[in-house]
Amino acid sequence: xxxxxxxxxxxxxxxxxxxxxxxxxxxxxxxxxxxxxxxxxxxxxxxxxxxxxxxxxxxxxxxxxxxxxxxxxxxxxxxxxxxxxxxxxxxxxxxxxxxxxxxxxxxxxxxxxxxxxxxxxxxxxxxxxxxxxxxxxxxxxxxxxxxxxxxxxxxxxxxxxxxxxxxxxxxxxxxxxxxxxxxxxxxxxxxxxxxxxxxxxxxxxxxxxxxxxxxxxxxxxxxxxxxxxxxxxxxxxxxxxxxxxxxxxxxxxxxxxxxxxxxxxxxxxxxxxxxxxxxxxxxxxxxxxxxxxxxxxxxxxxxxxxxxxxxxxxxxxxxxxxxxxxxxxxxxxxxxxxxxxxxxxxxxxxxxxxxxxxxxxxxxxxxxxxxxxxxxxxxxxxxxxxxxxxxxxxxxxxxx
Amino acid sequence: xxxxxxxxxxxxxxxxxxxxxxxxxxxxxxxxxxxxxxxxxxxxxxxxxxxxxxxxxxxxxxxxxxxxxxxxxxxxxxxxxxxxxxxxxxxxxxxxxxxxxxxxxxxxxxxxxxxxxxxxxxxxxxxxxxxxxxxxxxxxxxxxxxxxxxxxxxxxxxxxxxxxxxxxxxxxxxxxxxxxxxxxxxxxxxxxxxxxxxxxxxxxxxxxxxxxxxxxxxxxxxxxxxxxxxxxxxxxxxxxxxxxxxxxxxxxxxxxxxxxxxxxxxxxxxxxxxxxxxxxxxxxxxxxxxxxxxxxxxxxxxxxxxxxxxxxxxxxxxxxxxxxxxxxxxxxxxxxxxxxxxxxxxxxxxxxxxxxxxxxxxxxxxxxxxxxxxxxxxxxxxxxxxxxxxxxxxxxxxxxxxxxxxxxxxxxxxxxxxxxxxxxxxxxxxxxxxxxxxxxxxxxxxxxxxxxxxxxxxxxxxxxxxxxxxxxxxxxxxxxxxxxxxxxxxxxxx
Numbered sequence: 001x002x003x004x005x006x007x008x009x010x011x012x013x014x015x016x017x018x019x020x021x022x023x024x025x026x027x028x029x030x031x032x033x034x035x036x037x038x039x040x041x042x043x044x045x046x047x048x049x050x051x052x053x054x055x056x057x058x059x060x061x062x063x064x065x066x067x068x069x070x071x072x073x074x075x076x077x078x079x080x081x082x083x084x085x086x087x088x089x090x091x092x093x094x095x096x097x098x099x100x101x102x103x104x105x106x107x108x109x110x111x112x113x114x115x116x117x118x119x120x121x122x123x124x125x126x127x128x129x130x131x132x133x134x135x136x137x138x139x140x141x142x143x144x145x146x147x148x149x150x151x152x153x154x155x156x157x158x159x160x161x162x163x164x165x166x167x168x169x170x171x172x173x174x175x176x177x178x179x180x181x182x183x184x185x186x187x188x189x190x191x192x193x194x195x196x197x198x199x200x201x202x203x204x205x206x207x208x209x210x211x212x213x214x215x216x217x218x219x220x221x222x223x224x225x226x227x228x229x230x231x232x233x234x235x236x237x238x239x240x241x242x243x244x245x246x247x248x249x250x251x252x253x254x255x256x257x258x259x260x261x262x263x264x265x266x267x268x269x270x271x272x273x274x275x276x277x278x279x280x281x282x283x284x285x286x287x288x289x290x291x292x293x294x295x296x297x298x299x300x301x302x303x304x305x306x307x308x309x310x311x312x313x314x315x316x317x318x319x320x321x322x323x324x325x326x327x328x329x330x331x332x333x334x335x336x337x338x339x340x341x342x343x344x345x346x347x348x349x350x351x352x353x354x355x356x357x358x359x360x361x362x363x364x365x366x367x368x369x370x371x372x373x374x375x376x377x378x379x380x381x382x383x384x385x386x387x388x389x390x391x392x393x394x395x396x397x398x399x400x
Numbered sequence: 401x402x403x404x405x406x407x408x409x410x411x412x413x414x415x416x417x418x419x420x421x422x423x424x425x426x427x428x429x430x431x432x433x434x435x436x437x438x439x440x441x442x443x444x445x446x447x448x449x450x451x452x453x454x455x456x457x458x459x460x461x462x463x464x465x466x467x468x469x470x471x472x473x474x475x476x477x478x479x480x481x482x483x484x485x486x487x488x489x490x491x492x493x494x495x496x497x498x499x500x501x502x503x504x505x506x507x508x509x510x511x512x513x514x515x516x517x518x519x520x521x522x523x524x525x526x527x528x529x530x531x532x533x534x535x536x537x538x539x540x541x542x543x544x545x546x547x548x549x550x551x552x553x554x555x556x557x558x559x560x561x562x563x564x565x566x567x568x569x570x571x572x573x574x575x576x577x578x579x580x581x582x583x584x585x586x587x588x589x590x591x592x593x594x595x596x597x598x599x600x601x602x603x604x605x606x607x608x609x610x611x612x613x614x615x616x617x618x619x620x621x622x623x624x625x626x627x628x629x630x631x632x633x634x635x636x637x638x639x640x641x642x643x644x645x646x647x648x649x650x651x652x653x654x655x656x657x658x659x660x661x662x663x664x665x666x667x668x669x670x671x672x673x674x675x676x677x678x679x680x681x682x683x684x685x686x687x688x689x690x691x692x693x694x695x696x697x698x699x700x701x702x703x704x705x706x707x708x709x710x711x712x713x714x715x716x717x718x719x720x721x722x723x724x725x726x727x728x729x730x731x732x733x734x735x736x737x738x739x740x741x742x743x744x745x746x747x748x749x750x751x752x753x754x755x756x757x758x759x760x761x762x763x764x765x766x767x768x769x770x771x772x773x774x775x776x777x778x779x780x781x782x783x784x785x786x787x788x789x790x791x792x793x794x795x796x797x798x799x800x801x802x803x804x805x806x807x808x809x810x811x812x813x814x815x816x817x818x819x820x821x822x823x824x825x826x827x828x829x830x831x832x833x834x835x836x837x838x839x840x841x842x843x844x845x846x847x848x849x850x851x852x853x854x855x856x857x858x859x860x861x862x863x864x865x866x867x868x869x870x871x872x873x874x875x876x877x878x879x880x881x882x883x884x885x886x887x888x889x890x891x892x893x894x
Contacts, residue, residue, distance in 0.1 A: 160603025181653035245696030298592035
């Protein structure tokens with residue numbers, strides 16, 4: 001059992017070539033804050049990438065940031081905030097969900113896990129903001145793909161492929177990120193006492209208007225949320241932009257949704273606190289005994305999916321983000337019950353087991369099982385990047 | 401342009417191939433020369449090649465059946481949408497089947513509440529926006545060819561448009577696809593939900609230029625139209641001042657709906673053609689469009705105007721009506737045909753550069769134009785650094801054509817040299833294929849080709865495009881592993 005902690009790209013190549021030649025599987029880690037995500041890795045050795053760290057370049061006017069994977073996300077966010085910019089996909093901090101301290105994650109981990117927050121609805125996912133990468137493949141070779149400009153169609157979009165691949169296709173050595181201006185003003189329109197189909201329709205109608213929502217969520221009566229009336233299901237509509245614009249759109253939404261529910265407006269800090277709770281799945285982080293699932297479904301199906309699970313398993317808790325398209329569910333205990341949860345899907349979409357004890361994750365398909373032709377293609381893609389299976393074996397799928 | 405040497409065996413077996421394709425796609429096989437003629441080129445018209453056979457399937461099953469025939473016989477396949485591509489991605493092969501998706505042209509489902517539209521690949525880009533316009537929605541990516549280009553082609557090329565700085569390119573607006581592999585297997589990725597499961601194969605399929613699979617169904621997200629849009633025309637005494645204004649607008653935290661630049665040659669050609677009301681005496685002209693609620697648009701236009709004045713703008717006009725806004729754009733949108741009027745032929749390049757390098761790149765481009773004795777007019781998606789230099793030449797003059805090609809290559813190499821890329825939205829195709837080694841190292845390209853091997857191990861899908869040298873998958877898969885011994889004296893270990 002060895003931990004290799006390369007400090008340079010060439011050391012990383014050397015380490016990888018050893019692992020390939022000796023056919024010794026590696027567990028790739030940044031700070032390890034997301035080890036609870038995916039299946040437990042079966043590897044004798046650890047490849048610690050946390051020393052490949054630091055911002056390589058940041059050009060606010062080009063909306064571009066080049067960073068090494070071991071850079072702490074918190075450091076990067078601070079650098080962006082100084083220039084009033086942000087990662088528009090709203091990166092969540094799920095470390096506490098997996099039992100770690102807040103702010104413990106790296107950029108490499110964030111990109112590899114492909115985690116996006118509530119703004120994903122409008123701004124796109126992590127993969128929409130990864131413009132370029134360098135990585136060392138499971139062949140021990142360094143390759144670059146993408147570029148350092150915001151618009152590029154030269155060659156295959158390998159940056160998207162490696163985003164969310166959980167280190168199973170390569171060890172990242174450099175990441176080029178698209179950044180965007182942070183909004184001047186953020187406010188949230190709360191519709192209080194709205195449930196079921198009415199909640200869905202309110203979100204759909206708001207998104208079907210020119211109000212340009214940055215995020216839309218629904219929370220049930222059962223959970224305490226900062227700034228919201230107690231024991232009241234609420235629709236949350238987040239607006240961002242220059243002050244005059246947010247004001248105008250709030251007025252527009254108010255008229256559109258008039259009479260459907262009691263309304264209130266959360267101002268800057270209150271709004272930010274509430275959305276951070278949703279983004280980081282904070283209520284579930286505070287209840288570590290529950291198995292946690294995340295389901296991606298057509299937005300109008302979210303409530304029905306959540307209801308099916310809550311009916312079958314009383315004591316489950318959950319809420320809807322992405323206008324209903326993302327369902328967070330905490331089951332009553334640590335048992336994952338994959339068949340039941342996946343059975344609640346409406347015939348499309350997928351369910352990911354976000355948290356469960358190691359033993360459960362080792363025996364449950366954490367990611368949605370794929371139909372046969374797709375599973376075979378996935379295995380062929382993996383083999384082209386990692387023919388000896390040395391990169392995070394088993395992290396995404398058993399035997400893969 | 402060197403293409404793969406046609407396989408005589410395949411050409412000899414044409415009769416058998418036709419018979420088997422006719423069984424697979426009844427009524428959809430075109431074999432006579434006159435009917436095949438319209439397919440001999442796409443919008444990169446300098447290159448022409450008659451295909452071996454043209455197949456027009458009418459369903460996913462027929463696409464799969466045709467591909468199975470080709471795979472079984474070892475026949476190459478070139479997929480084609482509407483044929484509006486500018487990089488030669490749909491150039492036929494003499495020993496290949498041209499698989500034309502234009503008969504798959506139905507809108508299958510419009511789902512307003514989930515903000516998704518499911519269509520067949522032959523539906524045009526604009527038809528999607530038109531189909532949902534009644535409810536105030538639209539499909540955001542708007543390539544200049546949107547009236548004719550197909551959504552399947554947009555997926556293959558990852559097409560952009562003038563609004564993609566704010567609203568993204570095709571990849572950012574795509575929810576799902578159904579595609580057929582060269583083995584004839586039908587695979588669905590994504591749907592009306594966000595983020596497909598597993599590896600982001602949707603991401604790599606988008607922009608893969610027909611080398612990985614044949615898309616047979618597309619699900620896109622639709623957006624609600626902004627309440628208002630207004631444009632401002634800004635003229636500058638120098639290109640530098642225009643470029644600096646673009647950077648300053650973005651640095652101020654403003655992401656306009658569109659931000660386009662034209663140089664003096666391009667704006668005068670456009671003005672001659674459509675009388676858009678452009679000032680003729682400025683060195684560079686910016687069109688900045690702001691969209692959103694009226695209050696926001698008014699506010700931001702004032703700020704953009706102030707930034708431009710601060711950078712020495714000598715001309716500033718804000719559109720006072722929808723007609724005037726459209727007139728501003730009419731000039732820009734007519735820039736290519738306008739340049740076509742002042743020159744017998746032109747070729748449109750498509751590099752992207754870091755915006756800060758714009759003045760230097762334009763100066764060097766002028767020098768290159770002198771060196772190759774050709775005129776260059778520039779239009780520029782300034783917001784995202786995507787250059788469209790138009791090289792003016794006469795195709796009847798072989799020497800001019802040769803110089804135009806060389807100048808184009810020199811310009812693209814310049815884009816790479818300053819930190820940019822060969823293509824921002826038109827694709828590599830055959831046009832930029834041989835320049836790929838200027839942007840990518842051997843290992844970078846090898847890993848891209850290995851990805852292709854996972855989809856198409858025999859290299860039957862659109863060979864001769866994108867990659868300058870064809871390697872066999874067995875060769876790419878070979879591993880020469882060096883080292884293999886612990887310890888490494890230099891690597892920290894625990």
